[in-house]
Amino acid sequence: MNMLDHQEQDPRIQKLRNFLGSVPVRKKQEHELVSLENTLFSRLDSEQRAKPQPNSIFQHIIESLALLARPVPAMAAVAAALLIGICGTVYFVHYSARLSMLAESRVLNISGQVTMGDVRQQKALSPLQVPRIRLGKSQVYETGAGSSVMVRLDAGSALCLQENTRLTVMEADARRLVFFLHKGGIFATVSKRARDQVFTIATPNAQCKVVGTIFGVAVRPEDPSGAPMTRLCVYEGVVQMRAINAAGVSASVGAGQSLSMTGANPDAALPVGESADAIRAITLLKLSLEIAGDTSCGYGLVDCESLPSGAMVSIDGQRTGRTPLILKRPAGRCEVTISCEGYATEKSLVTVRAKQATDCYAQLVPMRPQDARGRAGAWHAEDAVHGALINFPDYIEALIQLTIGEYRKALDIFDSLNALPDLGMHEHSVLARKAVECYRSLGDFAATLAARQKEYNAAKSPGARGSLLWEIATIKANCQGDFRGAANDLEEYIKDYPDGPWIHEAFDKRAEALYLDGRMPEAVRVLREHVRRFPKSKETDQSLYYLAEITSHELNNCADAVNYFARLVRAPGGRYRENALFGLAECYTRLGNEEPARKAYQEYIRLFPKGTWRTACNARLAALAAL
């Protein structure tokens, strides 16, 4: 036994080894890994781009001079001179572009009152100037109350100046980028800097040196004690904060931490509080950088906010999310609708400008009966829909109650109107429909069904009867779980409306209802009938797939299932092809037909190398090979 083995027998060493082995390391979450990966690749790219390639230019010059030194034709001399000129220009442009870290900078967006200029004189910025402004040394930016400005520094970095902020660009060359924050607050996202590159935000009492991170700095020129106060919040990465007046007093502030420094005295670091403003500003910064880097130039941002928040945002009729919401949209006009239950819906036409953010704010007004009355004009305009009922004040009142979600009150009024003696068929039908709307909203499906059944019995038009029958069957199946009743209604629909608009759905739904009712052979018969009656319809592939699945799994009839699966496999581009191919292979395996099964599994792996069943196919092939 050597010394090491002997040492490992010592209980104290064993304890020590246990301690060392149990020191945990926080596992990065997926989004953190993605962010790190993106930063790494952007660093790799920037290092790749920064590789000096002077040799090629100098070689061109030397070769051109060598050509000129020899007796060469005049044309060659001119070409060489041109070449020297072009190389010189390219080199000059390239070199001058690298002179400043702000060569690719520009103002992305302004909101409210923003001024720009030098220390002596500043001018108000207009949105039209925005795309042309490039940041430079000694520039001063100032925002007024309720204003903000967003500035892109380079491909991965941007600043967002909050309201009442004054910021000066102190230094801006290839190695140093220094800003001075006189007052107010900024949010910044900064891509990883090279070791020799300095990115600093200075304030009257502190310096925040950035490595590559997302953070916010706020300055209060004088706190109650008379000293300036700087607050640094770091959301990602690490920022080093140093007091200006006392050399050597500094602190590294990590992600999720905030540090305040009053005068030269840092307070204890605290966790960064959850701030909706901060989250919004950072999201806006990130998206702005994304669209600013988009060479197609065709996108802008729509920044939707509402009071109260959480309202549904629809753009051009399509639901996109809930407020607060920042959306990337193609440049152009769009209609933004912000709606919230119990509040009046706000609609506005928004012009999305390329590479800029457009605000869309709605202060939603609670919907009250008197507000809803404003809609009466619209209801009057639809008198063909409402018929003579539109002349009844009670009917208008019921519509108002329905709009504001008072379904019981609306229902009572509709019932009382239904009892009036002079109403025609159309009016009764309108009242029945409105009552059904109330029942559905209240979740009373039995009453909905009863009303629909009554309507179906009274209806004479075949189209209306067919639609009502379909609706009754779906309510029974989906809302009440009455599969037997639904199957009967659907059977009636299939018989009476063989070319009805819901015929394919009726076959599938009836089979589903029978299946759920445990009547497998009948379900199979219905599906077979559907496939037989519509052999060339695209709608029947679902029935064929259900047929194959029920036949193989429920009826254990693999011989028939093989035919159905094979039909699905033969259909090129079919939506069930992948599953059908695997199902076919499985049926062959169950039937003991090893060779066709092997071929089918191999075919699956060939056609769907990343398919859902690839692992199962490999396992089955291995099992078949072992036989």
Next chain:
Amino acid sequence: MHDEHSDHKPVEQLVAGCIAGDRRCQHDFFRAYHDRIFGFACHFLGPGFDFDDVVQQVFIRLFKSLGSFKGTASLDTWVYRIASNVCTDQLRNKYRKRRLDIVVDSDEQACDAQIPEYDNPYGSMERKELAIRISRALALLSEEKRTVIVMHEMEHAPLEQIADVIRKPVGTVKSRLFHARKELQKHLSKYLDAL
């Protein structure tokens, strides 16, 4: 220890793809080695470093020098060797610049950043305390001994692989491990007795 990476791409193919600048291969390489490099850096450097930055520097150096990977040692060994070199450079830079002016209790902060949350707050505090003590004790070891003990006891690398990484005989590795354990035992003796 064997070479692991997603989709089980052969090492040669992965390396060739990374050298050619294939993003997919670089992605696979990053995902395969990130956790191990991050863990090694956290344990080796201790608090006071931007581990994400260190890990990125390791990957940048790896991608730049993949062309020189001849396949004589395993890819794992080669990755650890580069990670160890980068971390050693970091330590030396820190000493050179004498960054001893950090006033915030960065030990605890950094440990917070690297230790996962536990359900039991008391358990979490004990673990945090233990992690801080261990990292302080590790910081007192020489770089050579620290490399060996971190790789063997915390990263569970076999002695032969460590010998390949530091390019020394296995006997030297054993000797360093022996002495590193002794030193740690001395530094942590009070703590070991208390628990």
